Amino acid sequence: MRAKLIVGNWKMNGSRAANAALLDGIAAGLDGAKASIAVCVPAPYLQQCEDALKGGPIAWGAQDVSAYSGGAYTGEVCAKMLSDFACRYVIVGHSERRAYHGESSELVAKKAQAALGEGLTPIVCVGETLEQREAGRTVDVVGAQLGAVLELLPAEAVGKIVVAYEPVWAIGTGRTATPEMAQEVHAQLRAQLRARAGSAADGVAILYGGSMKPENAHELLAQPDIDGGLIGGAALKAQDFLAIIHAT
Numbered sequence: 468m469r470a471k472l473i474v475g476n477w478k479m480n481g482s483r484a485a486n487a488a489l490l491d492g493i494a495a496g497l498d499g500a501k502a503s504i505a506v507c508v509p510a511p512y513l514q515q516c517e518d519a520l521k522g523g524p525i526a527w528g529a530q531d532v533s534a535y536s537g538g539a540y541t542g543e544v545c546a547k548m549l550s551d552f553a554c555r556y557v558i559v560g561h562s563e564r565r566a567y568h569g570e571s572s573e574l575v576a577k578k579a580q581a582a583l584g585e586g587l588t589p590i591v592c593v594g595e596t597l598e599q600r601e602a603g604r605t606v607d608v609v610g611a612q613l614g615a616v617l618e619l620l621p622a623e624a625v626g627k628i629v630v631a632y633e634p635v636w637a638i639g640t641g642r643t644a645t646p647e648m649a650q651e652v653h654a655q656l657r658a659q660l661r662a663r664a665g666s667a668a669d670g671v672a673i674l675y676g677g678s679m680k681p682e683n684a685h686e687l688l689a690q691p692d693i694d695g696g697l698i699g700g701a702a703l704k705a706q707d708f709l710a711i712i713h714a715t
């Protein structure tokens with residue numbers, strides 16, 4: 468059985484003081500937790516995470532990475548810099564970056580490749596909009612998003628990624644995919660991974676994201692192909708994040 472992975476996506480939230488309180492609050496409630504846990508934080512707070520979390524059970528990571536390895540790319544942060552702060556994870560292709568920063572699936576694939584090149588685990592996000600779902604295009608859309616990554620990576624690297632299925636219409640809206648809806652897409656993604664990487668696909672964690680909260684986490688996480696969660700809003704409150712961790 469795959470171990471569950473619960474990742475907090477802080478998005479553009481936090482301050483040194485708020486982060487310290489949040490991390491202390493999470494650490495205080497971890498007794499008996501079975502899941503692997505990580506927080507993906509704004510880049511300026513990576514040092515704070517490294518200082519606070521080093522040697523403990525919570526891993527940390529970033530929310531984006533450059534496709535380039537360094538040099539004259541003002542404002543970018545490369546994978547080597549993330550590994551300099553001992554990041555384990557980096558989110559790539561979050562729908563907010565696809566929508567507000569025009570990131571294509573091809574660029575997302577290059578970012579995943581750059582992350583893997585530095586020993587980081589990319590959390591590759593895919594998901595359809597409400598319009599695409601209503602048009603019956605969910606499978607095509609998420610299939611193409613994941614497909615771009617699978618095309619660029621060598622088959623042996625596929626087992627090293629994490630995938631996050633995040634229906635765009637469920638992110639930050641309070642609307643959640645039903646466990647059955649999510650499981651259907653997760654099974655599809657698993658089949659696509661298997662077609663590319665064979666049995667290594669069985670080890671890939673496929674997370675669900677989109678208004679996961681204490682009230683719905685247990686049912687979602689009980690689905691056979693839902694291996695954890697990528698949590699936005701509920702990751703900013705220690706009690707809620709802990710409740711999701713303990714729901715695994």
Ligand code: PGA
Pocket residue numbers: 476633637638639640676677678679697698699700701
């Ligand atoms: P949400 O965000 O939990 O606030 O819906 C999830 C995400 O965007 O990763």
